[in-house]
Amino acid sequence: MVYEFVPLLAAAAGALLVLRPQSAVAAVREGVAEPDPAAGPAGGAPAAAQSPLSVDAQQLLDTSPDACVVISQEATVVWFNRAAREQMGAVRIGSPMAFARRVPELVRAIDKVRATGRPERARWSEKVPTRRWYEATVSPLTLSPPFAEPFPAMVVYIHDLSDQQRLERMREDFVANASHELRTPLASLTGMIETLQGPAREDAKTRDQFLGLMREQADRMKRLTDSLLSLSRIELRAHVHPTDVVDCAETVRSAVEMSRNVADEADVRLELALADETLPVHGDPDELLQVMNNLIENAVKYGGDGGRILVSARRDETMSGPVVALAVQDFGKGIPPEHVPRLTERFYRVDIEESRARRGTGLGLAIVKHIVNRHRGRLTVRSTIGTGSTFTVRLPLVTEEA
Missing domain, CATH: 1.10.287.130 (Signal transduction histidine kinase, dimerisation/phosphotransfer (DHp) domain)
Incomplete structure (x- = not known):
C-alpha cells in the first residue's frame, strides 16, 4: 500500500528537479564528490547549495518517511533525503550506492533499471544489529531542463518493513x-x-x-x-532502544518491596544489597521493573526452598565498559546444567508438573531475555546443584561522557 504512493511522488519530484550549474552535473557523472553533506542543516540532508536538485525538490523528498536516494546512471549518489541519512548513515554524495547499502538484491535491481529503463523492486532482510526487513523501489528519472542534454538518473526508495x-x-x-x-x-x-x-x-x-x-x-x-x-x-x-534514563537502584528497591508479600507467603526472606550511588541506564522503567519482578518471582517459586533470596545492584567493569549488574540469587536446589542454556526459551520448563503446580507459565524468562536484548544488555545464569542459582542482568551504565 505504501508503494502506490511512490510513482506519484517520483513524478512530482521530477517536475521540480532543477539542476545546478553544468559543473555540478559533470562532477556527479564523473564520480567526483561535492562537499560533505554532513555540514548541511540539522537532520542530515544535504544543503541546497551542495545538491544538483532544486530547493523545492529537496523539501518534497525530505517529507518522505522512506529513505530516498537519487543516483546517476553510473549508480553514484547524487542526492539523498533525511530519512536516508538516518537509515544508512554512511551515504555520501558522489560515492557508489553500493558503498552505502551493500545488498546484492538492491544492486541487481539497479542494474536491471539501467538496462531496461523499467522500475524494479527488491526485498531483503538484515540480521545485524537486530533483524530488519526492507523493500526498495528503483525507478528511472530524467533530469533535463534547463539543460539541453538530459541527465539520466534513478531514484531509490527504501521502505522499512x-x-x-x-x-x-x-x-x-x-x-x-x-x-x-x-x-x-x-x-x-x-x-x-x-x-x-x-x-x-x-x-x-x-x-x-x-x-x-x-x-x-x-x-x-x-x-x-x-x-x-x-x-x-x-x-x-x-x-x-529506550532513551529515557532510569536509576536501577530505585527500580530494584521497588521490585523488592512489590515482591515481599509473595515471598512472605512462601516463607522466604528477601535480602537487598544496593550500592550507595545512583545507577543510571537508558531504559524503560516499566520493563526493567518487570525484569526484576519476573526474576524474583522465579527465585521464590523454584529456589525458595533455600529460605532466602539476595537481590543486588552494583556498578561493574567489563571489557566493553562500565555496566550496572542486577542480580537475583537463590540458595535452593539449583538447576541441572543441561537445562540452563534453554531456560529462556518460550514454554521451556525444567519440571513441567512442578511449574504447573506453582502456577508458572514458562514465559517469564523469555520476557526477561527480550527486554534485556532491547536494552542492549546481557543475561547470564550460574547454577550449582545443591547450592542455588544466580540470574544476572548487565546493562550499559550511563556515564557523564555519554
Whole structure:
C-alpha cells in the first residue's frame, strides 16, 4: 500500500528537479564528490547549495518517511533525503550506492533499471544489529531542463518493513502458542462442565470441588494470555532502544518491596544489597521493573526452598565498559546444567508438573531475555546443584561522557 504512493511522488519530484550549474552535473557523472553533506542543516540532508536538485525538490523528498536516494546512471549518489541519512548513515554524495547499502538484491535491481529503463523492486532482510526487513523501489528519472542534454538518473526508495513483519510474526506466534498452551486447561474446563451438567448435576460436594478447579484453570488461561500479550508487545519494539534514563537502584528497591508479600507467603526472606550511588541506564522503567519482578518471582517459586533470596545492584567493569549488574540469587536446589542454556526459551520448563503446580507459565524468562536484548544488555545464569542459582542482568551504565 505504501508503494502506490511512490510513482506519484517520483513524478512530482521530477517536475521540480532543477539542476545546478553544468559543473555540478559533470562532477556527479564523473564520480567526483561535492562537499560533505554532513555540514548541511540539522537532520542530515544535504544543503541546497551542495545538491544538483532544486530547493523545492529537496523539501518534497525530505517529507518522505522512506529513505530516498537519487543516483546517476553510473549508480553514484547524487542526492539523498533525511530519512536516508538516518537509515544508512554512511551515504555520501558522489560515492557508489553500493558503498552505502551493500545488498546484492538492491544492486541487481539497479542494474536491471539501467538496462531496461523499467522500475524494479527488491526485498531483503538484515540480521545485524537486530533483524530488519526492507523493500526498495528503483525507478528511472530524467533530469533535463534547463539543460539541453538530459541527465539520466534513478531514484531509490527504501521502505522499512520491520514493524509490518514483526506484527505478522507476532500474530502467527500468538495463535500457535496460545492454541497449544490453552488446549489443556480448555479440555479440563470442558470435561468438568460436562460432568456438572450430567452425573454430578445434583452433587453439591462435587460441584463445589469442580468450581474451584474451574477457577484455577480460568486463572491459568488468564496468566498465559497476559504473558503472551506482554511478550508480543516487547518483541514488536525489540529494535527500538529506550532513551529515557532510569536509576536501577530505585527500580530494584521497588521490585523488592512489590515482591515481599509473595515471598512472605512462601516463607522466604528477601535480602537487598544496593550500592550507595545512583545507577543510571537508558531504559524503560516499566520493563526493567518487570525484569526484576519476573526474576524474583522465579527465585521464590523454584529456589525458595533455600529460605532466602539476595537481590543486588552494583556498578561493574567489563571489557566493553562500565555496566550496572542486577542480580537475583537463590540458595535452593539449583538447576541441572543441561537445562540452563534453554531456560529462556518460550514454554521451556525444567519440571513441567512442578511449574504447573506453582502456577508458572514458562514465559517469564523469555520476557526477561527480550527486554534485556532491547536494552542492549546481557543475561547470564550460574547454577550449582545443591547450592542455588544466580540470574544476572548487565546493562550499559550511563556515564557523564555519554
